[in-house]
Amino acid sequence: MTVSLGQITENMEDKHIKPGKIKKSSYDRTEDDHAYMVSEPVMPYGNAQQDTTASRTIVMMGMEGKRDFSGIKNESDFINVIRTGIPKQAMTHLMDIADISLTEMAAIIHTSDRTLRRYTPSQKLSQDQSERMIEMAKLYSRGEEVFGKMEKFKQWMDTILLPFGNKRPKEYLDTSIGIAMIMDELGRIEHGIFA
Numbered sequence: 001m002t003v004s005l006g007q008i009t010e011n012m013e014d015k016h017i018k019p020g021k022i023k024k025s026s027y028d029r030t031e032d033d034h035a036y037m038v039s040e041p042v043m044p045y046g047n048a049q050q051d052t053t054a055s056r057t058i059v060m061m062g063m064e065g066k067r068d069f070s071g072i073k074n075e076s077d078f079i080n081v082i083r084t085g086i087p088k089q090a091m092t093h094l095m096d097i098a099d100i101s102l103t104e105m106a107a108i109i110h111t112s113d114r115t116l117r118r119y120t121p122s123q124k125l126s127q128d129q130s131e132r133m134i135e136m137a138k139l140y141s142r143g144e145e146v147f148g149k150m151e152k153f154k155q156w157m158d159t160i161l162l163p164f165g166n167k168r169p170k171e172y173l174d175t176s177i178g179i180a181m182i183m184d185e186l187g188r189i190e191h192g193i194f195a
Contacts, residue, residue, distance in 0.1 A: 053138065054078070056145075060137035061086065062093030075138075082131045085124030091133050092121065098140050099154055100170075108132065108173045135179045139186075146186045157182075 054074050055064075063069040068081055095105055106113040109129040119125075125133065143153035157170045163185055164172060172178025 053141065056141040057134060057137045060094055060097060060141050061090035061133065063090050078134050082127055082134060085126060086130040086133055087122050087124060088116075088119040089121040090137075091125060091129075094133060094137055094140070097150065098136070098157075104170075108136070110174070132173075132176075135176060136173060139173075139179055139182060142183060142186055146190045161185075 054072050054077065057078070058064050058069050058072060063086070068084065068086075071077060072081065091105065091109075094100075095102070100108070102113045102116055106116050109116075109125070109132050111129070124130075140150070140153070143157070144150045147153040147156065158168055160166055160168055164181070169182045169185070172181055
């Protein structure tokens with residue numbers, strides 16, 4: 001069934017409903033219109049947690065105040081940054097914070113350390129590499145939040161742990177699933193559930 005805007009306006013006039021009148025609740029009735037109006041419930045879009053996560057992720061990469069990162073307010077805003085690529089300097093900053101060597105980072109982003117050395121600081125990483133850097137920045141931000149200090153989180157990342165098949169969590173940074181597993185474990189730690 002197709003209804004034109006004109007038919008809606010006519011129906012509103014037939015029922016003596018004043019166009020543009022806003023009611024406070026879903027089923028308010030006023031004396032002058034003798035009709036029920038249903039209003040759309042207010043839905044919050046985004047939340048403070050996302051905004052905090054996004055800003056902490058940007059800080060982990062040392063990109064606060066940079067033009068490409070200025071419009072990021074929540075996690076979904078990172079999509080365009082991933083598509084255009086993040087600069088190598090963001091990766092270098094994250095490597096310093098996370099104590100990850102160039103050789104380790106090359107393995108994480110599936111390239112050679114020789115190739116990484118040739119990149120200039122402003123050179124953009126590929127889409128896959130950029131996505132991995134953002135995932136890692138989110139992970140290290142979350143780890144610092146859960147453990148209270150970055151040093152404690154880095155120690156944990158270098159510890160052989162049973163939930164990771166008697167391997168170090170750091171060994172799982174080369175895949176998105178591995179990073180998700182570490183994030184899940186951080187959630188369990190935060191809620192006091194230890195394996």
